[in-house]
Amino acid sequence: MPNFNIDADPKHTYDAIVIGSGISGGWAAKELCEKGLKTLVLERGPVVEHPKDYTTANLDPWDMELRGGLTPEQQKKHYKGIRSGFIGQDTEHFYANDEENPYTEVKPFLWIRGHQMGGRSLLWGKQTYRWSEMDFEANAKDGHGVDWPIRYKDLEPWYTYVEKFAGISGEALGLPQLPDSHFLPPMELNCVEKHIKERIERDFPGRHMIIGRVAHLTQPLNGRGQCQYRNRCSRGCPYGAYFSSNAVTLPAANATGNLTFRPYSIVQSIMYDEGTGKASGVRIIDAETNEDIEFKAKIVFCNASTLSTTQILLNSTSNRFPDGMGNDSGELGHNLMDHTYRVGALGKVDGYDDKYYSGRRPNGIYIPRYWNIDEKSKTDKFLRGFGYQGGGYRMGNSEAANRKEFGGDYKDSIMKPGPWEFFITGFAECLPYHDNKVYLNKEVTDKWGQPTLSIDCEYKENELAQNKQIQEDAVEMLEKAGVNDVLGFDNEHEPGYGVHEMGTARMGRDPKTSVLNGTNQVHAVKNVFVTDGACMTSNSCVNPSLTYMALTARAADHAVKELKKMNL
């Protein structure tokens, strides 16, 4: 891949500025550049060039100092993020520094951030699902939040468009609650998963267990290699086999010659021109020199990630917008949502001790939502629903350490794989609540003296009722499927653990109750677009990234058409 042009010129006015280079920012950059716009992408952190900057991608445990363990200094640097359980020596450089970038948990909330080119597109779980018609209708039907200004049919062609380029593997099922994507061949279930799938689908009509739909190539696509089943994705994939901005969208944007990528650029605010009623550009702080610099553009795409985008908008004050850009409704910062996390069941599976697998599959199983999808599946215990992720595997070191044995025979026995274990863990939809919110905290500033966010968010009755059902159903399904020693769990993780934070600058039909219109434009500042998770009006129960991609491509298409009509 050619080097990126990182020489941004403040004297030059760009056609477009994209704030952030993660999943949605990468798509904005690609679409705008391919449509001929000179586009400046502002990234808070360093360049991570595919594949040369994946410095840990090929390290085996014994190649790493301390076999991958985090030192006390590294633990301190990630003193919040570390509780996710995801951060190791091999990936810690892709997780934001919590000490330099503090946030305040008014109520417990875990905010996982990736401050580098590609953002969290390097770190995401790659589970990739379309939202359904029932997701877009949900608010209107039960009256929570405001109505989405779009429906499934508005997004359907854009889903197909982004899927063809991103590469999504999976199996088509024709389920109304989980529309099929344009699929590459699915990955394979293992023996235990196949067994449990058969039992669940036999004993629980209407429930399905499928291989996860994932943004991994199962065959080559556009010069990218297919998955090699190393399961070292979060270090960056040298084959470009999973979807990341670094391997997929940013190289495409760069190939047009229209991209300027500026690293170490912390967007402080979006500038508002009182005369034109439009945004004129953005003001940044150079993270390395602390210099304040302004860049001008005709349109601005906000893709800094859900809460960072809202933080920038809240910090973009003017005479016209004293409470943050586009905040006429007072909804900016409100209606924060995340999926509930870590409620489910697990247990051991007998009868397959002579079976094993080869390859490390970066994927598991998925059980699509089955409550409240039709008249028959309606419950009065809660609104909306949940899905499960999970999988089967043979257990490793902690099971071996738990055996009450030691010595030669013990050592020889743990050279063999441990017993089979199978788990499922639920992801429930969170309703949009006005009082789940973020706001600027001027008392706590970051390394660059900027105000930070206070996060005040909690799960309420409807989410807790779903968690109860998630655990009950999980235990019941596993027991009926013949799993032994079934342990149901509800670890009551606070929001943020799902890393599916959504809302705080929602789309809507009415400027009085929403921040963005049906094409992701700030109602009162039409040349500012928000197409990351901040725009979400509801939460669904499925993973959101594919929907951000589709919304971004759709909004970029609209933006360029409007620019051509001189409407922006």
Next chain:
Amino acid sequence: MDRRKALKFTGSMAAAAVAGPSLLSLLQSCKNEARVDWQPQFLTMDEAAFVSKIVDMILPRTETPGALDVKVDIFIDKVYAKLYDANGQNHVRKEIEKFNSDCISDFGDSFVNLSESDQIKVLDKAEQNSGQFGSGVWGTTVGNPEPVGFYRSLKSTILWGYFTSEEIGENVLNYDPVPGAYHGCIPLAEVGNKWSL
């Protein structure tokens, strides 16, 4: 002595209990073998001897290398030195002290000075009494497991050091850094030992 034969016999308290006098005297004959021929970064020489002895008893040399052969004792010292903060280090030191003071009250001497048969009894007891790891999902513990005891935690670190050593990872377990494909259902016999990665 043939460690493999001796320790093979002693995987559980029951096995230790039925071991006859001849075996016990054989085991006793190899007492006071503990020695440390490397310079610890965190542990004292006495503590290092203690760790080395436990490392060797949990994963002795058999037909495959033992944990000492791949320097797991040195690794444990490094983990305590580099990955533990001051609180964690103090805790380790206290736990080793407690382990030894229990040995003194039960058997009259600190662990490394006990006969091998008494050392086996000590570890059998530790296996029974030391809390176990709870189940985990994607890096976080689920349910409400009991706290993990010092012995179990040390044992787990020993396994970590052993299985992530280059010799075991590349030559003893099945090493396949780039599998290229996933096959979800194959006979275990085709693989043999577990995958190392």
